[in-house]
Amino acid sequence: MAASPKEIPVPNIEELFRPTHDERARQGMVSMIRKHAIIDMRRALKADYDERIEPKLEREGRKPEDWAAIEKSLEREPSYRFYSTIRYNAQEMCYLSVQPAVERALPAMIDLAKDLAARNPTGGSLRLNPNLEIPRYITALDVHLAPGWVHAEYTADDVAQGAVVAFGGKVFSGQHPYRKKAGAVGESISYWLKRQYPNFKPKRILDLGTTMGKNLLPYCTAYPHAEAYGIDVGAPVLRYGHAIAEHEGIPVHFSQQNAEATDFPDGHFDLIVSSFFFHEVSVKATKKILKECNRLLAPGGVMVHMELPDEATVSPYENFFWNWDTLNNNEPWYTSYRAQDPVQLCEEAGFGRDRSFKLHVPDSLTFGEERYEKFMRGELESPAHGSGGWFVFGATKQ
Amino acid sequence: MTTSAEVHLPRQTKGKRPHFFEDPSIDQMMTFLLELTTEVGVLRERLDTVERLLDSEGSVTRAAIEAYQPDAATEQERAAWRDAYLKRVLRMHAPE
Secondary structure (H helix, E strand, O other), X not given: OOOOHHHOOOOOHHHHOOOOHXXXXXXXXXXXXXXXXXXXXXXXXXXXXXXXXXXXXXXXXXXXXXXXXXXHHHOOOHHHHHHHHHHHHHHHHXXXXXXXXXXXXXXXXHHHHHHHHHHOOOOOEEEOOOXXXXXXXXXXXXXXXXXXXXXXXXXXXOOHHHHHHHHHHHHHHOOOOOOOOOOHHHHHHHHHXXXXXXXXXXXXXXXXXXXXXXXXXXXHHHOOOOEEEEEEOOHHHHHHHHHHHHHHOOOEEEEEOOOOOOOOOOOOEEEEEEEOOHHHOOHHHHHHHHHHXXXXXXXEEEEEEEOOOOHHHOOHHHHHXXXXXXXXXXXXXXXXXXXXOHHHHHHHOOOOHHHEEEEEEEOOOOOOHHHHHXXXXXXXXOOOEOOOEEEXXXXXOO | OOOHHHOOOOOOOOOXXXXXXXXXXXXXXXXHHHHHHHHHHHHHHHHHHHHHHHHHHOOOOHHHHHHOXXXXXXXXXXXXXXXXXXXXXXXXXXXX
């Protein structure tokens, strides 16, 4: 008797990535250099600022009052220069350290992704639009210092950038205390949603700028009866993400679309999410996308986006820390995005102000269940964004 | 368009490269230094693999090095070594 398609295991595209002994060692080193910059040197820089630089400027009556003045005060300090150069180089090396193994695996990865897109053994789908114009805010620079970012295609049916961004991301977060597990954000926010809205049962979920869908999959696990949709402008990451979801046994409908204007009908979704998304698009696009979310969200629905904390939410020093990426990590919209109040943005997009929110939620993988219940009762604060918590904003619809 | 077997991914990033030092040669030197630091770590890990194979097998081949998969305890030991190594190599002078 022939086995039904469900009984044949779906191969894992990620197992085709086979770095050599030395490439693996290099990736391990780069993860640790990245950790050294973003944890150890970041801490040393803050201490140098607090204990030496700020007191000195204060004595001279020149205490920096905002993030830009703090940055200016640090520009010539060795603690800032070496923190910055090591962080910048580590970021580049994340992608460089995985590219050779991706190049070798590419023909087999493409064959597998093509086969899974034709068969959809798990029941998802992949809909690409070769005529889609990739916005200039995505193509003008290589975001995150990743050559080709999510969109560049070098051969037919290309998945290379999916693999480069996925494995480069693993090197990037390999030694980070809160980002080791791909999908930690989706997991944390769906955990919060289940507690915040215990009776909420979405029928359709949409993830904007889904890349490989790794932060969408935890929502599918949290709401197994919902249909899941992920959109992105980059074809290689969608092909790659589709192959992963089919392997994971989670049906996801991926489509290549610009979130500013999608082809979904009005009120089609009752949960709209995104992770690390809005700060990568222009401010003009942010406003259009939130209006599109308002059009797509059904009555009774919830919209929740994980984003960087806005300028007004954190201290001037923390604003300096976050805005570093604007010029030094090829994320040109970072500062101007963060300068806006997300609640105001929701209101301008047509969501009720009293139904819009912004808050930090704990990282569910590391916070602990008991402490989480205390957080839900308002007895305990969430750790800061990226340090054991995640910043979110969004709105509900009547 | 090239076939998938011929793809060579670009190694250069599109966008203006920032300089953190007055002399951009120092920015370039930092890249050399960090790449070299990484290569020393790679070499050290290869030696560690050779030693572990000699301990367990009494002999070593290139194929055995390639096939070697560290267990979780070994991986942890190696991570601790890399951490301590970087803290030594990237030791900062006390601020003046």
